[in-house]
Amino acid sequence: MSEKRELILSFESSCDETSVAVIENGDKILSNIIATQIDSHKRFGGVVPEVASRHHVEAITICAQEAMAAANVTYRDLSAVAVTYGPGLVGSLLIGVNAAKAIAYAHHLPLIPVNHMAGHIYAARFVKPLKYPLIALLVSGGHTELVYMRKAGEFEIIGDTRDDAAGEAYDKIGRVLGINYPAGKEVDELAHQGHDTFNFPRAMLKEDNYDFSFSGLKSAFINTVHHANQIGEQLNRADLAASFQASVIDVLTAKTIRAVNEYHVDQLVVAGGVAANHGLRDAFAQRLSELDHHVDLIVPPLRLCGDNAAMIGAAAHIEYQKHHFADLYLNADPNLEFTYQA
Numbered sequence: 001m002s003e004k005r006e007l008i009l010s011f012e013s014s015c016d017e018t019s020v021a022v023i024e025n026g027d028k029i030l031s032n033i034i035a036t037q038i039d040s041h042k043r044f045g046g047v048v049p050e051v052a053s054r055h056h057v058e059a060i061t062i063c064a065q066e067a068m069a070a071a072n073v074t075y076r077d078l079s080a081v082a083v084t085y086g087p088g089l090v091g092s093l094l095i096g097v098n099a100a101k102a103i104a105y106a107h108h109l110p111l112i113p114v115n116h117m118a119g120h121i122y123a124a125r126f127v128k129p130l131k132y133p134l135i136a137l138l139v140s141g142g143h144t145e146l147v148y149m150r151k152a153g154e155f156e157i158i159g160d161t162r163d164d165a166a167g168e169a170y171d172k173i174g175r176v177l178g179i180n181y182p183a184g185k186e187v188d189e190l191a192h193q194g195h196d197t198f199n200f201p202r203a204m205l206k207e208d209n210y211d212f213s214f215s216g217l218k219s220a221f222i223n224t225v226h227h228a229n230q231i232g233e234q235l236n237r238a239d240l241a242a243s244f245q246a247s248v249i250d251v252l253t254a255k256t257i258r259a260v261n262e263y264h265v266d267q268l269v270v271a272g273g274v275a276a277n278h279g280l281r282d283a284f285a286q287r288l289s290e291l292d293h294h295v296d297l298i299v300p301p302l303r304l305c306g307d308n309a310a311m312i313g314a315a316a317h318i319e320y321q322k323h324h325f326a327d328l329y330l331n332a333d334p335n336l337e338f339t340y341q342a
């Protein structure tokens with residue numbers, strides 16, 4: 001007898017991507033429609049919440065229709081509807097939450113609330129099955145967290161950023177280099193053309209915790225550029241980018257690998273928008289290969305590192321199996337933290 005097909009229709013609208021996906025059994029993407037708003041926000045140098053909400057309203061129904069059509073399924077085939085309900089921009093989250101509720105209500109389907117950050121981690125399921133316990137490094141525009149997962153759906157934050165998130169630091173120094181928001185990808189490309197000549201600080205590297213701090217690095221970078229401007233000196237942009245990136249990578253890899261060793265895990269997941277960074281991906285592969293035991297590195301493919309609904313469907317499937325459903329009073333929670341329910 002063939003295995004039952006569990007199909008989840010998932011929604012993601014926490015920031016500046018409207019996305020709807022259909023996922024089979026938690027690890028197979030039947031469709032993953034992503035409508036990005038980046039062009040509308042670029043000229044403001046960051047995401048404008050009001051503009052984001054309006055775009056979500058315009059795009060979400062079309063994305064849902066496209067996701068269903070591309071997956072070639074009907075609403076009767078679905079097992080559940082899932083949605084990101086936090087963390088994120090409240091107005092943006094509400095659009096996804098209401099769309100998911102409407103479909104769940106109309107088609108008598110269970111509604112699964114998903115934490116956006118859990119979604120980023122579960123994007124790794126599309127690469128290979130997760131084995132617990134594992135460590136996940138979550139690096140995005142709003143978060144830099146080291147997460148210990150003892151089992152599926154259980155998240156313990158063991159390290160966090162004290163100030164700026166890694167992606168936020170990329171976007172801020174990118175601006176100083178004249179690069180449009182979001183700057184991460186271009187800074188990464190520029191970094192590959194330069195060398196680490198500026199020796200920027202490696203914050204909190206020696207400290208006995210798993211926390212991160214990137215605002216000192218950001219300030220050192222900005223001060224270096226301002227000082228050079230004042231005295232009319234021209235600095236090498238590629239070397240600046242390479243030096244910034246080397247500092248970020250050193251700190252992220254050193255702390256994460258220490259956690260991998262101290263928590264005795266065999267799998268490391270690196271996820272979130274900044275996990276698309278080529279320097280970071282290569283550095284993790286290299287440094288893990290130097291360990292005396294094998295640690296499996298799972299980094300989602302580039303298109304699944306940024307915000308998307310496929311990852312929400314992957315995370316939702318874990319909750320589906322535990323029957324963690326919400327009622328139609330589900331609300332957006334912009335500051336949602338990781339919680340765990342057995």
Ligand code: KG4
Binds near residue numbers: 142143167272305
């Ligand atoms: O996860 P994400 O798409 O959205 C949030 O949930 O925040 O992450 C977006 C962040 C932005 O700050 C962007 O600059 C950064 O990810 N990013 C990168 C790269 N690609 C995107 N940062 C460094 N290197 C990259 N290649």
Ligand code: ZN
Binds near residue numbers: 120141273306
């Ligand atoms: Zn994200």
